[in-house]
Amino acid sequence: xASAAEQLAANLNFGVFSKATELKxxxxxxxxxxxxxxxxxxxxxxxINPHALQDLxxxxxxxxxxxxxxxxxxxxxxxxxxxxxxxxxISASIILQLMATVSPSIEALKKEGEAGRxxxxxxxxxxxxxxxAMQAYGISSGxxxxxxxxxxxxxxxxxxxRFTAVITLVGGTMFLMWLGEQITxxxxxxxxxxxxxxxxxxxxxxxxxxxLELGRTGALSPLLILGLFVLAIGVVAIIVFVERAQRRxxxxxxxxxxxxxxxxxxTSHLPxxxxxxxxxxxxxxSSILLLPMTIAGFSAGRGPEWLxxxxxxxxxxxxxxxxxxxxxxxxxxxFYTAVVFNPVDTADNLKKYxxxxxxxxxxxxxxxxxxxxxxxxxxxxxxxxxxxxVLPEILISRLAVPFYFGGTSLLIVVTVTxxxxxxxxxxxxxxxxxxxxxxxxxxxxxx
Numbered sequence: 001x002a003s004a005a006e007q008l009a010a011n012l013n014f015g016v017f018s019k020a021t022e023l024k025x026x027x028x029x030x031x032x033x034x035x036x037x038x039x040x041x042x043x044x045x046x047x048i049n050p051h052a053l054q055d056l057x058x059x060x061x062x063x064x065x066x067x068x069x070x071x072x073x074x075x076x077x078x079x080x081x082x083x084x085x086x087x088x089x090i091s092a093s094i095i096l097q098l099m100a101t102v103s104p105s106i107e108a109l110k111k112e113g114e115a116g117r118x119x120x121x122x123x124x125x126x127x128x129x130x131x132x133a134m135q136a137y138g139i140s141s142g143x144x145x146x147x148x149x150x151x152x153x154x155x156x157x158x159x160x161x162r163f164t165a166v167i168t169l170v171g172g173t174m175f176l177m178w179l180g181e182q183i184t185x186x187x188x189x190x191x192x193x194x195x196x197x198x199x200x201x202x203x204x205x206x207x208x209x210x211x212l213e214l215g216r217t218g219a220l221s222p223l224l225i226l227g228l229f230v231l232a233i234g235v236v237a238i239i240v241f242v243e244r245a246q247r248r249x250x251x252x253x254x255x256x257x258x259x260x261x262x263x264x265x266x267t268s269h270l271p272x273x274x275x276x277x278x279x280x281x282x283x284x285x286s287s288i289l290l291l292p293m294t295i296a297g298f299s300a301g302r303g304p305e306w307l308x309x310x311x312x313x314x315x316x317x318x319x320x321x322x323x324x325x326x327x328x329x330x331x332x333x334x335f336y337t338a339v340v341f342n343p344v345d346t347a348d349n350l351k352k353y354x355x356x357x358x359x360x361x362x363x364x365x366x367x368x369x370x371x372x373x374x375x376x377x378x379x380x381x382x383x384x385x386x387x388x389x390v391l392p393e394i395l396i397s398r399l400a401v402p403f404y405f406g407g408t409s410l411l412i413v414v415t416v417t418x419x420x421x422x423x424x425x426x427x428x429x430x431x432x433x434x435x436x437x438x439x440x441x442x443x444x445x446x447x
Contacts, residue, residue, distance in 0.1 A: 023188070023427045030187035033179055034198045040082045040175075041075035041199070045168055047154055047161045048079050048143070055148040070409055073199020081172040083139070084132055086195050089177045092127035094280065096120060097339055128177060129170060136169035137162065188427070189420035197416040200409045228395070232410065235388065239414040242384050246271040247377055249370070251355045268355075270346070272374055275381040277336040279415065282389045282408045285328035289321060322393065326386045333382040343370035
């Protein structure tokens with residue numbers, strides 16, 4: 001009986017999906033946009049020696065290059081027009097969010113509604129161009145001084161190469177920013193997140209094949225490989241559970257009478273996520289810790305002695321590295337949570353609309369209570385992020401596991417998938433409601 005009911009529900013859902021032409025158009029647009037992005041990750045930067053670059057990347061992949069190449073879908077390793085990916089846009093967005101906490105003018109723009117949001121988006125684009133230009137010039141200058149056993153990384157160094165590299169890389173980033181906005185507006189899901197998601201997923205098959213190849217050559221035992229895949233499935237299950245977990249705070253609205261009618265008296269919930277900061281803390285912590293290793297790798301041993309010492313102490317898998325990594329993840333978890341959720345503003349909004357938490361006085365007491373609950377939730381979220389990020393680091397350093405099994409990549413893939421599926425379900429639900437409304441109108445006209 002249960003299986004028959006499930007089959008009927010599946011048929012109904014398929015029927016709704018087949019009739020949801022708007023949703024199908026959005027899905028096709030998203031698919032084609034991601035295909036265009038993936039094609040761009042194979043268009044090389046002019047003037048690059050690809051063989052020398054691969055050799056250099058092989059020796060520096062353990063640093064920050066490895067993490068950003070994972071987010072860029074391999075475009076950085078191939079040094080293509082999308083080598084910077086959409087990371088400058090994300091950095092600009094985060095910087096403006098942080099500036100909103102110290103700049104009254106930007107904070108005022110956030111409260112102006114749609115007009116303020118458009119102004120902030122404009123500032124974000126300008127800042128993206130600046131950040132991308134700085135990173136592109138740094139990459140082009142660094143490439144000119146790099147060489148391997150195969151030869152120099154740049155065929156013809158000089159100002160012309162730097163100029164073309166900066167224009168190409170900045171143009172690639174701006175195109176991806178525009179593409180992400182188009183996916184958000186005309187497709188399904190968040191465009192920026194889906195671009196990063198596509199890059200990570202595209203490299204997952206190579207990581208799986210690399211792991212199986214290590215097993216075939218005897219570098220990893222079959223039992224260990226099986227354990228890694230079971231661990232990956234378990235990590236995905238934990239991510240789904242924690243990302244869906246939330247603390248729902250009861251909010252009540254008082255009754256009010258206007259004439260003979262009584263309004264209000266409703267109850268709702270204020271949901272507080274366990275992991276409010278998302279994937280930002282591991283990315284920031286990795287960037288800060290792996291920067292000395294990358295600089296030392298580029299200097300090829302010609303750097304100062306203190307840099308070599310720091311690089312040795314902060315090697316991946318070393319106790320100091322794991323301790324600093326855990327501390328920075330916890331710090332950014334609290335810091336970014338404080339940026340995206342302001343208990344004082346939430347308490348003021350509840351008071352403005354007449355809402356209150358049972359047993360808590362409106363105003364400052366409500367803000368203190370929300371801060372109390374959020375702090376304890378953030379402790380759980382920080383521990384979750386630390387375990388999720390440090391455990392793969394130990395596997396990578398001790399067992400030479402491919403980097404793509406890292407907790408950061410799995411966290412991005414799972415959260416983006418959940419958000420996209422939720423949006424698809426909302427589109428299907430909206431289509432069902434539209435169909436019911438049309439049927440009701442037709443019946444009303446016939447009656």
